[in-house]
Amino acid sequence: MTKLWSWGALLFGVLFFLMPLYGMTEFSLKMRRGEYSLDAYTAVINNPQFQATFSYSVIMALVTIAFGVLLVVPTAFWVRLKMPWLRPWVEFITLLPLVIPSIVVVFGYIRLYNTSSWLPLTGTALGTNILLMFGYTVLALPYMYRAVDTGLRTIDVATLTEAAQSLGAGWVTIIARVILPNVLGAVLSGAFLTFAIVIGEFTMAALLDRPAFGPFMQLLGANRAYEPAALAVIAFGITWACMGLIQLVTRFSKHNRLAR
């Protein structure tokens, strides 16, 4: 009887999540009257704005990931190794982006870095891109920091560092050759979450007036019927592909394949 209830709850959960997806996917295939077709998808993919905004967001995501890794890995490593008393504070700071709306953050940026400020980043496209990348890094910080910190928890950071030091390694070698490879799965989890956040982010990109994928999705949603549904399915596909990649990377990580 209990088993029946369990299966019932599972079925309800699956239907709750899958029915809207099914409805949306089915609707996205109905662009051609009376038959299923991929017309909406073709229209979206052939839209030059889609290609431009998607490419822009992918590049921004990659740059954000690189910057995030460079910022978070040494910070989390140093906090764990030398300043464990600082950990609650760092955790608190990294959680702030979850409670401060991104519109507040971006308005703060615009006030601080406008063309009449001491650092007029918004004066050029490159400067604004850099500012947007910083914004994305802040938004992804809670996920990236937690992922890396959890990864660091699984290894004996202090002893591995000392072992590497006794073999003549400096800090850069230690982070690059000992710490980073051992938390690569965690870093990649953080990286894929960052990717998903950047691809779908609207507020910052729209207010900084950058040609990103988020504002494009909003624009399309406001003006078309079938294409937004197709775009949403594509966005889901990208997110799921990211999650699948996280699984693949952790599964095929050679040195811990049997240890897990």
Place this chain on the structure above:
Amino acid sequence: MAFLDISHLEKAFGTMRVVKDFNLGIEKGEFISLLGPSGCGKTTVLRMVAGFERPDMGAITIDGKDITGLKSNQRNVGMVFQSYALFPNLTVAENVGFGLKVAGVARDEAAERVREMLALIGLPDLGARYPFQLSGGQQQRVALARALAPRPQVLLLDEPLSALDAKIRVSLRTEIREIQQRLGITTIFVTHDQEEALSISDRIVVMNGGIAEQVGAPFDIYNRPETRFVANFVGTLSMLDGTVMQPDTGQVRLGDTGITLGRPLTQKSGSTVTLALRPETVHLGRAPGCEIILPARILEVHFLGSVIRIRVEAAGTQLSLDTFNRADMPPPPVGAATEISLAPGDIIVLGDRLPGGD
């Protein structure tokens, strides 16, 4: 000056002074053990030699060069950790070659050295494996090879056998000693296991409360402990407090019994002296050459296999004695009256220097 010279080393963590005026000279190729209970400062001394802790005072020199201010990666000191600390993402060969790669050794030369090291530790075919695919003993061997590969001037072993099971521990400590002697590398070994220290060291430093209580060869440390702490910590010892009757002849009163040690004592007549006896020097019954004979009563009998440890009451105090097991001679029953005998030369007179004695 010794090859590795540690002078007036001091270290405090907050208000706790962990190492106090520690001095030690180690000759080239010597195997020294730092032996002591948890919290005695032995690991802190080792970590200061490795460069992981900065001393508050004092100096460390290797081959005449002051390394006190050098960073750990500039010292050319190899270290083996209790928890192996192999890099999980690297294969055995890559682990062993890590130090060589960091030092910029040419690839062919490094590969040859890795092969040499793997052969030295008896694992020539396991270079391609990852640490998680090895047993604890194998991992510690690899850690040893990794520490030795860059040809360090000094090898530091921080309780390397503690995480291993008893059998592996005994075989690996023999291997470590053989490798150390073959390479002639100066080694400091930290342990709290007296048997380990006694079995493989050239000299032992017994530490207590941040100071070196006694430094000496294992034979001397065991047979001639200078302080009450060393006597208590190394091996099993029965201690008896007696009153000096005649310092010139070494006549001492133990309870109601008087014994003569046959050698002069530094203590004055009427003062208290602490005598110590190893269990193996006390004999059940009258043994040849044992002039001191005391009436005794059996209190406890512990059968340990090859050895039987018996606790007796004699001369107003309790003593332990060991006797070899013999199938034709069962141990005496508890409560039985008997005699014990001992040779005056086997009685250790503990000195007046009793820092940290307990």
